[in-house]
Amino acid sequence: MLEYIIIGMALNDPLTGYDIKKYIENGISVFYKASFGSLYPALKKLTEKGYLTMTEQQQGNRQKKFYQATEEGKIIFDEWLALPVDLNDTTESRLVKIYFFDNLSSETRDRQLREYELNNVNYLRKLELLEKQFDEMPNKDDFYFKLSTLYYGIRIIQENIEWCKHLQEHKPLKDFIGRKI
Amino acid sequence: MLEYIIIGMALNDPLTGYDIKKYIENGISVFYKASFGSLYPALKKLTEKGYLTMTEQQQGNRQKKFYQATEEGKIIFDEWLALPVDLNDTTESRLVKIYFFDNLSSETRDRQLREYELNNVNYLRKLELLEKQFDEMPNKDDFYFKLSTLYYGIRIIQENIEWCKHLQEHKPLKDFIGRKI
DNA sequence: GAGGCCATGTAAACTGTTACATGATTTG
DNA sequence: CAAATCATGTAACAGTTTACATGGCCTC
Incomplete structure (x- = not known):
């Protein structure tokens, strides 16, 4: 995950490891x-693999x-990005991709969102079946409280579906929040 | 995390590793x-630490x-359970605790839920401030799409707050889902 | 000149996955 | 009797955190 994030951040401008950390924090x-303990070794590894170029520069002392x-880095980044958003991943890593x-x-984006929406719909059906059994x-x-986590899950999947629709239609983001009754 | 889950599952009845895997899957x-590759070593470790007892039993061949x-296992489990639900953890591990x-x-439960709700409210304020800046x-x-993840985050935090209120009032779980307009 | 930020890195520990290995029991 | 499930485990690897270590630059 971190490796793709790094490439994604360093797609355009040359950045130091410290810069990338900042980008991750702000974004x-x-x-x-991300911790420095994982960031710096990852930068080294990605450079060795040929997905990043490194240029040293003296600034003062x-x-x-x-x-x-x-180019190769961009290619594997695009490949990763085009891979379906996996509902088995954590909420957090799914958000990273989006x-x-x-x-x-x-086109790819619309395909991705359609597929993600469909997977959420199917998953919702599974959860609703579970709910019926427990009910x-x-x-x-x-x-x-054990059951409450299932209901929370259902609610979140419902939100995911709404979100997918929202994004596909490119609706104003503000309309997604604050629509409480 | 897994260690606490194991203890939590084996709180009452004696269970085999395989049973615990099933409990995790169903619950x-x-x-x-959880994979067997992490489960079995964890069982061994927890037994060595004195948090689990192991009794072998011959069944046929x-x-x-x-x-x-x-008792010690129950104590550290309770300690973990009484520790605040941390918004820095992933959605998934927060759900495990709940x-x-x-x-x-x-009493402890109500304290936990109140605190979790408060943390969500404070976090919501932070995100809304961020939103204002980007806006x-x-x-x-x-x-x-970068921004969309922020709006998704805000929406989910709003849901968390609703959920906390719901659980504190012990309202019927069914009322938490399907309240779309 | 002290404190905070900029900047890079290493080492140990932790937590977990995937794949492999083995064999018993149950059910169609 | 074959396939699915029950049952326990190991070994290699992967990814990450935490703590440590070092030193330059900037601002009050």
Whole structure:
């Protein structure tokens, strides 16, 4: 995950590891946190693999390393981006991919969103089936909180579907929040 | 995380590793997946630490190992359960903890839910501030999808708050879903 | 000149996955 | 009797965090 995030951040301008950390913090810190301990080794690895170029630059008494995505880096980034958003991944890693959807062609993006919506609809059906099973049980109150996580899940999947529709129609984002009754 | 889940599952009846896997699948597979490769070593480790007891039993030609939480195991499980639900954790691991909330005393549970709600409210304020900043920028359409993740986040936090209120009032779970306009 | 930010990195530990390996029991 | 499920485990690898270590630059 982190490797793709790094390439995605260094797609255009050459950036230092420290810059990339900043970009991650300002852009996706809500759902993804990167530590230097994982960032710097990843930069080294990606450069060795040929997905990033590194150019050193002296600034005063300080040696900085600037990284930028190579053509190959862009290719594997695009491949990753075009891979379906997997409902088995955590909410957070799914959001990471959608964060980069501006980079996608509108055709691929629409395909992705349609597929994600469909997967959510199918998953919702599965959860609703589960709900029906539990609903028939007696002494439901003994596991009210256990059950509550299922209902939370259903609610979130419903939200996902609404969100997908919203994004496909390119509706104003403000309309997605604050529509409480 | 897995260690607490295991203890939480083996709180009452003695269970085999295989049983625990089943419990995890039937109860929390929606947001947590455990593999045997992590489960069995964890059982061994927890037994060594004294949080589980293991009793072997011959059944036909098969040697089964039954695990059950010790008093010490129950204590550290309760400690973990009483620790605040951390918004920095993934959605999924937060749900794991709430799944076990039936085990909590109603006082601790209410404290937990109140605190979680408050943290969500504060977090919502932070995100709304962020939203305001981005809203003032020109060419917002160039990062429509980047921004969409922020709006998704706000929406989910709003849902979290609704959910917390719902659970505190012990309202019927069915009322939490299907309240679309 | 002290404190905070800029900048790069390493080492140990932790947590987990995937694939492999083995064999018993049950059910169609 | 074959296939599915029950049952337990190991080994290699992957990805990450936390803590440590070092030093330059900037601003009050």
